[in-house]
Amino acid sequence: MSNSEKFINDINAGNTFKGDYITLGAAMLEGETKTNAFVNVPLKTMNRHGLIAGATGTGKTKTLQVLAENLSEKGVPVLLMDIKGDLSGLAKPSPGHAKIDERHEKIGLPFDPQSFPVEILTLSEQDGVRLRATISEFGPVLISRILGVTETQAGIISVIFKYCDDNKLPLLDLKDFKKILQYATNEGKEEFQEAYGRISTASTGAILRKIIEIEQQGGDLFFGETSFDTQDLLRIDENGRGYINIIRLTDIQDKPKLFSTFMLSLLAEIYSTFPEQGDSGRPELVMFIDEAHLIFNEASDALLNQIGSIVKLIRSKGVGLYFVTQNPTDVPEAVLGQLGLKVQHALRAFTAKDRKAIKLTAQNYPDTEYYDTADVLTSLGIGEALVSALDEKGKPTPLAATMMRAPMSRMDILTESELSSLLSQSQLAKKYNKEIDRESAYEMLNEKIKLAEAEEAKRKAEEEKEALKKAESKRKASSSRRRSTRQNPIVKVLSSPTVIRSVLGILTKMLK
Known part of the structure; x- marks a missing residue:
C-alpha cells in the first residue's frame, strides 16, 4: 500500500461517524487534494467549542460561512458576530463560479447554491433588530467585573442594588444607575448611612467615571428595554432550518468595552436560562465570535476569569462557542484548552516573533506522520x-x-435594497425596535427628591411662620407690659412724695 493510499484510509477511518456530521472538504497530501477523502466533523461534538484562525485573506470568514450554512441546514440555529460586515450574503444564494465548480470537483462534493433564513441584529444605531439588556439583569457581580472596579467599589455596587431591591426601584438603563449613585452620596446620604453604612463620595465618583466610559462607547443604546430574549435565537424556519442570526458590528471595533460587555452578558444570560442538555446528538445553538481579540485584549483579569468559567460550563447547555481570530495566541490559554475543533488557515512568518508563534501553534495539533505541521502552516493556500x-x-x-468547500450562499454583502427588504420581513423587529422608557429609578428618585424638597420647603415655611407668630406674641406681650406700667397723671401727682408727706402730716396733727 502506497503512502497516499494509507493516508486516505487513515482519513476515511478517522472521519467516519455513526451520527450526523458536517463535511468541511477533502484532505490534502503534498499539495494534492484527495477526492472523496472527506474531512468531517460530528454534529454531536459541535458544542465542544472551536477555533478558526489564520492570517488576513486566507479564508477564515468563508470557513465560518460554510459552518454556519451546514449547521442551519441540519436544523441548528447560529449566532454570528459580523465585525467586517461581509456575512449578510448568507441570505442570498451563491451565483456560482467556474473556480467553485473546479474546487468541488476536486473535493468530490456537488455544489448546491442556496440561501438561508437570516435575522439581522444590531447593538448600535445601525438598521436591524435592537439588542438590549437592563442593568438589573446584569446584577452587581457582572456589572462590577465589566466596569473593572476595586473590591471596595464592588461592595458599594452591591449595596446600591440591595437598596434598589428593598425600595422597588427598577434599574433599567445607565441614567438609572448614575442617578442612584449620585443620590447615595448627596440627597440620600443619611438614609444610606443609617441602613447600609457610610458610602464614600470618592468611590462613587470612580464608579461614575467607569460608567461614563461605557456610555461613551454606546452603552446608553444597549442598556434599557425591551430586553432581548435569548430564546429568540433558537428559531427554526418552516423548512426545518435553523435561523442564522447576524449581529452587525461594523462600527464596534473602536468600542471594545461595549463589545466585551455585550458578549459576557449574552453568555451569562444563555447559561442562566438554557436548560441542561449534556452531550446530546446535536447542539442547541452555535455562536461564532469574529475578531475574538476584541473581547480578550480589553478585558480585565476578572472579566477573563468570568469568560473562562462560562466557556467551560456553557457546553452542558448545548451551546458551542467558536472564536475567529488571526492567531491562536489571541485567545487565552485557559480558553484555548477548551476548544475541540481547530481550523487553522495559513500563518505568515515575516518576523522572528511570527516564527516563534508558528512553532507554538504547531504544538497545539496532534502529531502526524504525514505532515511537518509548522511547515504546512506557512504553505497553505487560500481556502485551505x-x-x-x-x-x-x-x-x-x-x-x-x-x-x-465553498459557501453555498453569496460570498458578498447584500445591497441596500436587499437589506431593507430583509429587515422589513423581520419577525423580531416589531417586538424589539419599539423604544420603551418606563418609570424607573431615575424618575422615582427625582420624584422622591422633589417631594423631599417640597417637604423641606414646607417645614421651613412653617418654622418661619411659627417664628413670626412667636415674635408677634412677644411684641404684643412687651407692648402690654409697657401699657400696664404707664401711670395716670393724677395718680402720679397723688403718689408723689410731697403729697404723701403732706397727707401724713395732716393725719399726724389730727391724731394729736
Whole structure:
C-alpha cells in the first residue's frame, strides 16, 4: 500500500461517524487534494467549542460561512458576530463560479447554491433588530467585573442594588444607575448611612467615571428595554432550518468595552436560562465570535476569569462557542484548552516573533506522520486549512490539511435594497425596535427628591411662620407690659412724695 493510499484510509477511518456530521472538504497530501477523502466533523461534538484562525485573506470568514450554512441546514440555529460586515450574503444564494465548480470537483462534493433564513441584529444605531439588556439583569457581580472596579467599589455596587431591591426601584438603563449613585452620596446620604453604612463620595465618583466610559462607547443604546430574549435565537424556519442570526458590528471595533460587555452578558444570560442538555446528538445553538481579540485584549483579569468559567460550563447547555481570530495566541490559554475543533488557515512568518508563534501553534495539533505541521502552516493556500476535530467519543480525529468547500450562499454583502427588504420581513423587529422608557429609578428618585424638597420647603415655611407668630406674641406681650406700667397723671401727682408727706402730716396733727 502506497503512502497516499494509507493516508486516505487513515482519513476515511478517522472521519467516519455513526451520527450526523458536517463535511468541511477533502484532505490534502503534498499539495494534492484527495477526492472523496472527506474531512468531517460530528454534529454531536459541535458544542465542544472551536477555533478558526489564520492570517488576513486566507479564508477564515468563508470557513465560518460554510459552518454556519451546514449547521442551519441540519436544523441548528447560529449566532454570528459580523465585525467586517461581509456575512449578510448568507441570505442570498451563491451565483456560482467556474473556480467553485473546479474546487468541488476536486473535493468530490456537488455544489448546491442556496440561501438561508437570516435575522439581522444590531447593538448600535445601525438598521436591524435592537439588542438590549437592563442593568438589573446584569446584577452587581457582572456589572462590577465589566466596569473593572476595586473590591471596595464592588461592595458599594452591591449595596446600591440591595437598596434598589428593598425600595422597588427598577434599574433599567445607565441614567438609572448614575442617578442612584449620585443620590447615595448627596440627597440620600443619611438614609444610606443609617441602613447600609457610610458610602464614600470618592468611590462613587470612580464608579461614575467607569460608567461614563461605557456610555461613551454606546452603552446608553444597549442598556434599557425591551430586553432581548435569548430564546429568540433558537428559531427554526418552516423548512426545518435553523435561523442564522447576524449581529452587525461594523462600527464596534473602536468600542471594545461595549463589545466585551455585550458578549459576557449574552453568555451569562444563555447559561442562566438554557436548560441542561449534556452531550446530546446535536447542539442547541452555535455562536461564532469574529475578531475574538476584541473581547480578550480589553478585558480585565476578572472579566477573563468570568469568560473562562462560562466557556467551560456553557457546553452542558448545548451551546458551542467558536472564536475567529488571526492567531491562536489571541485567545487565552485557559480558553484555548477548551476548544475541540481547530481550523487553522495559513500563518505568515515575516518576523522572528511570527516564527516563534508558528512553532507554538504547531504544538497545539496532534502529531502526524504525514505532515511537518509548522511547515504546512506557512504553505497553505487560500481556502485551505489544517483541521483537527473530535470524534464521537471525544478523541482527536487525524490531522488533515484540507481543501475547504465553498459557501453555498453569496460570498458578498447584500445591497441596500436587499437589506431593507430583509429587515422589513423581520419577525423580531416589531417586538424589539419599539423604544420603551418606563418609570424607573431615575424618575422615582427625582420624584422622591422633589417631594423631599417640597417637604423641606414646607417645614421651613412653617418654622418661619411659627417664628413670626412667636415674635408677634412677644411684641404684643412687651407692648402690654409697657401699657400696664404707664401711670395716670393724677395718680402720679397723688403718689408723689410731697403729697404723701403732706397727707401724713395732716393725719399726724389730727391724731394729736
